[in-house]
Amino acid sequence: MADTVVPLIVDDLPSDLRRPVLVVAFAGWNDAAESATNAARFLCRTWPTRRVAVIQPEEFYHFGLTRPEVRFRKDSRIVREVHWPTTDFFLSEEPSLGRDVIVGVGIEPHLKWQTFCGHILELADRARVSLVITLGALLADVPHTRPIRLSGVASDPELGRRFQTTPTRYEGPTGILGILNDACRRKNLSVVSLWASVPHYVSEVSNPHAVLALVRRVLDFLEWQADLSELTEGAAEFDRQLALIISQKQEVAKYIQELERRDAETDTPESAADELPSAGDLIREMEQFLRQQKPGEGSGGTGERRG
Numbered sequence: 001m002a003d004t005v006v007p008l009i010v011d012d013l014p015s016d017l018r019r020p021v022l023v024v025a026f027a028g029w030n031d032a033a034e035s036a037t038n039a040a041r042f043l044c045r046t047w048p049t050r051r052v053a054v055i056q057p058e059e060f061y062h063f064g065l066t067r068p069e070v071r072f073r074k075d076s077r078i079v080r081e082v083h084w085p086t087t088d089f090f091l092s093e094e095p096s097l098g099r100d101v102i103v104g105v106g107i108e109p110h111l112k113w114q115t116f117c118g119h120i121l122e123l124a125d126r127a128r129v130s131l132v133i134t135l136g137a138l139l140a141d142v143p144h145t146r147p148i149r150l151s152g153v154a155s156d157p158e159l160g161r162r163f164q165t166t167p168t169r170y171e172g173p174t175g176i177l178g179i180l181n182d183a184c185r186r187k188n189l190s191v192v193s194l195w196a197s198v199p200h201y202v203s204e205v206s207n208p209h210a211v212l213a214l215v216r217r218v219l220d221f222l223e224w225q226a227d228l229s230e231l232t233e234g235a236a237e238f239d240r241q242l243a244l245i246i247s248q249k250q251e252v253a254k255y256i257q258e259l260e261r262r263d264a265e266t267d268t269p270e271s272a273a274d275e276l277p278s279a280g281d282l283i284r285e286m287e288q289f290l291r292q293q294k295p296g297e298g299s300g301g302t303g304e305r306r307g
Contacts, residue, residue, distance in 0.1 A: 008119040010053045020100040025135040028108035030175040032198040035137035035210035047092035055087040060109035117183040132191040134177045140197040143259035148213035154192040208234035
């Protein structure tokens with residue numbers, strides 16, 4: 001008979017954390033251009049961290065859709081190990097930080113979302129988390145030549161002001177972040193959700209501008225000055241690559257100009273996006289060009305996967 005799998009495993013979690021903040025991001029529907037998960041991973045590299053908890057995947061994933069991976073063990077080119085799609089939580093107790101930080105990174109689950117979020121809340125309760133920050137990214141009809149827009153929701157107006165969130169009027173289908181945000185509110189746990197708007201025509205490669213926008217907003221709240229050169233240099237290279245394509249393709253330049261014009265007209269109705277020229281060729285051109293670059297180039301090196 002198979003052993004029972006305990007979904008939430010907590011290990012080496014101190015009982016005296018300093019007003020800890022929980023930052024969470026999930027790959028999948030909530031993570032356009034991998035911006036949210038790469039931002040969370042960057043935060044994990046900003047301070048010394050160690051893994052303190054994991055949510056096992058058995059109850060929450062359809063493994064035909066999100067498959068486990070077989071990889072060689074780090075100390076061997078012969079022995080291979082199975083890596084499951086876990087959700088991992090990393091703790092930083094960096095002394096110069098004003099409060100401790102837990103960063104959770106995983107893949108949006110397929111099943112039992114309320115149960116899954118219940119495990120996150122259990123961890124938050126055991127760690128005495130005082131604030132949850134969820135990171136997301138969405139595709140939008142915005143030009144890459146404009147600063148990344150951050151929208152979001154907060155559980156109270158003062159929290160929204162501190163994070164400078166632009167309220168969203170969105171109604172419709174939601175992802176695991178929407179369920180987690182609602183679960184936090186129901187438990188009277190302060191929560192803020194930050195979403196970066198990513199240009200839809202460069203959605204298949206990591207967007208360092210969006211990563212940088214999310215990281216900066218979190219670090220500003222924590223009053224922490226970090227070395228962001230990895231991301232700023234990646235963003236500059238990202239822009240150079242796109243500028244090269246635009247200089248060679250007149251139809252691409254016209255498309256970007258139209259997006260810029262509409263972006264400047266704040267009162268343009270959303271339905272006007274239907275009048276934009278087709279972006280199909282532009283998307284294929286940019287994705288092909290960016291994939292030809294060296295691994296990690298233009299992404300700010302944020303493609304590392306942990307856990």
